[in-house]
Every structure is written in C-alpha cells, then in structure tokens.
Amino acid sequence: MSRIGNKVIQVPASVTVNISDANFVNVKGPKGELEFQFNEIIDIKLEGNEIKVSRPNNAIFTRKIHGTTRALLNNMVVGVSEGxxxxxxxxxxxxxxxxxxxxxxxxxxxxxxxxxxxxxxxxxxxxxxxxxxxxxxxxxxxxxxxxxxxxxxxxxxxxxxxxxxxxxxxxxxxxxxxx
Known part of the structure; x- marks a missing residue:
C-alpha cells in the first residue's frame, strides 16, 4: 500500500484543475499554469475540490508510480497556489x-x-x-x-x-x- 499515493490532494478555491481522458492534467492558479502528461495506468479523479489518485492493480510498475504521480500532482497544485x-x-x-x-x-x-x-x-x-x-x-x-x-x-x-x-x-x- 502506498501511503503517499492514497492521500487526497486538497485543491484551493483559487486553483482550477482539468484532467483529460489520457491523464493530461492542466493546473491553473494565481502564480502560473502547469501541465503534465501522467501515465494512463493510474486513475486520477477530481471530485469537488479533492483529487484522488488510485491504481487498478498491484503490479510492480503500478505500485512504483502511484506515489510518484500523487506527489507530482500535489507539487503542481501547491506551486500554482503558493509557489x-x-x-x-x-x-x-x-x-x-x-x-x-x-x-x-x-x-x-x-x-x-x-x-x-x-x-x-x-x-x-x-x-x-x-x-x-x-x-x-x-x-x-x-x-x-x-x-x-x-x-x-x-x-x-x-x-x-x-x-x-x-x-x-x-x-x-x-x-x-x-x-
């Protein structure tokens, strides 16, 4: 179990997040705009003002990138809001x-x-x-x-x-x- 990967990312009110079908994430905030193409294996869902990152299986590669994906997403949200x-x-x-x-x-x-x-x-x-x-x-x-x-x-x-x-x-x- 990835402890980091299972944490929920809180999105501030000043930040907008767009997630496409191919896990292309665009994050806009008061400091700037960031975009990144994440691996399509990982499920990224935006529910209200929370982003949840989950993995479909326990394959070694999926477990490796689960926490990394969540950390990169969190850094994008924090970066455009606080810097x-x-x-x-x-x-x-x-x-x-x-x-x-x-x-x-x-x-x-x-x-x-x-x-x-x-x-x-x-x-x-x-x-x-x-x-x-x-x-x-x-x-x-x-x-x-x-x-x-x-x-x-x-x-x-x-x-x-x-x-x-x-x-x-x-x-x-x-x-x-x-x-």
Missing part, C-alpha cells in the same frame, strides 16, 4: 551576486564573472549581495536552478567558502597543524 522557494548564501571574501536584468552575475573568485540566464517562471531576489532567493511555481525548475547556482562553487570543508543552501550543514575539517 516554491530556495534560499542560498554565499560565503567567502569577495564572493557576491548581482542582478542585471534577466541575468544573474556571480563573482566567485574566478578570473571572470559567472553569468547565468534566469529561466522563465523563476524570480531571483537578492536581499544582500551574499544571499540569493530563487522563487517560482515549478518545483523542478526552482530546484534545478538553485542547484546550478550552487554547483559553480560548492562549499569546501576547510574554510566553508562557497555557495550553500541556508539550512545546509557543511562538515568542517581541521587544517594543517604545526610541529
């Missing part, structure tokens, strides 16, 4: 971020600045030049872009310099000791 947010912080002398229109400019100790195009549906805010907040309605795009930013200078274990998530724990190592 998702990832917070990053930059640590290191001279490391900083700046916004130039639709381009994120990162100074990370390289001989050149790192310029990143901000994807569609994602907004970047910089409360300080060492903090980056990535927000959007698509959880996958927000997570991918935050991971891409972090990948340019991952936190290193000796001084802790680099880009890290706000709640990330970076294990620290002792440096060299004198004789």
């Amino acid at each position: 998702f947010k990832k917070q990053l912080e930059i640590k290191g002398v001279g490391y900083r971020a700046a916004l130039e229109g639709k381009i994120l400019n990162l100074s990370l100790g390289f001989s050149h600045p790192v310029l990143l195009d901000i994807p569609e549906g994602v907004t970047i805010t910089l409360p300080k030049n060492t903090e980056i907040i990535v927000e959007g309605y698509d959880k996958q795009v927000v997570g991918e872009f935050a991971a891409k930013i972090r990948s340019y200078r991952k936190p290193e274990p000796y001084l802790g310099k680099g880009i890290r998530y706000i709640d990330e724990y970076v294990p620290r190592k002792a440096g060299k000791t004198a004789k």
Whole structure:
C-alpha cells in the first residue's frame, strides 16, 4: 500500500484543475499554469475540490508510480497556489551576486564573472549581495536552478567558502597543524 499515493490532494478555491481522458492534467492558479502528461495506468479523479489518485492493480510498475504521480500532482497544485522557494548564501571574501536584468552575475573568485540566464517562471531576489532567493511555481525548475547556482562553487570543508543552501550543514575539517 502506498501511503503517499492514497492521500487526497486538497485543491484551493483559487486553483482550477482539468484532467483529460489520457491523464493530461492542466493546473491553473494565481502564480502560473502547469501541465503534465501522467501515465494512463493510474486513475486520477477530481471530485469537488479533492483529487484522488488510485491504481487498478498491484503490479510492480503500478505500485512504483502511484506515489510518484500523487506527489507530482500535489507539487503542481501547491506551486500554482503558493509557489516554491530556495534560499542560498554565499560565503567567502569577495564572493557576491548581482542582478542585471534577466541575468544573474556571480563573482566567485574566478578570473571572470559567472553569468547565468534566469529561466522563465523563476524570480531571483537578492536581499544582500551574499544571499540569493530563487522563487517560482515549478518545483523542478526552482530546484534545478538553485542547484546550478550552487554547483559553480560548492562549499569546501576547510574554510566553508562557497555557495550553500541556508539550512545546509557543511562538515568542517581541521587544517594543517604545526610541529
């Protein structure tokens, strides 16, 4: 039994959900619009303001995608109603971020600045030049872009310099000791 797959998804009043016969789901809300083609084996039903996801049999493949389908649907509903947010912080002398229109400019100790195009549906805010907040309605795009930013200078274990998530724990190592 999939515990996640059996949970009912509550749809807020500001969100509209359309489910076609081939499990093509379109979700519209105040933050944006998402659509996804789910596997036709899984049964997705909209009853009032609730979405129920069920599986017709207990085949291994059906059991695998039951919970995943429900989680993806829930992320779509939450994304268009509330949105998702990832917070990053930059640590290191001279490391900083700046916004130039639709381009994120990162100074990370390289001989050149790192310029990143901000994807569609994602907004970047910089409360300080060492903090980056990535927000959007698509959880996958927000997570991918935050991971891409972090990948340019991952936190290193000796001084802790680099880009890290706000709640990330970076294990620290002792440096060299004198004789």
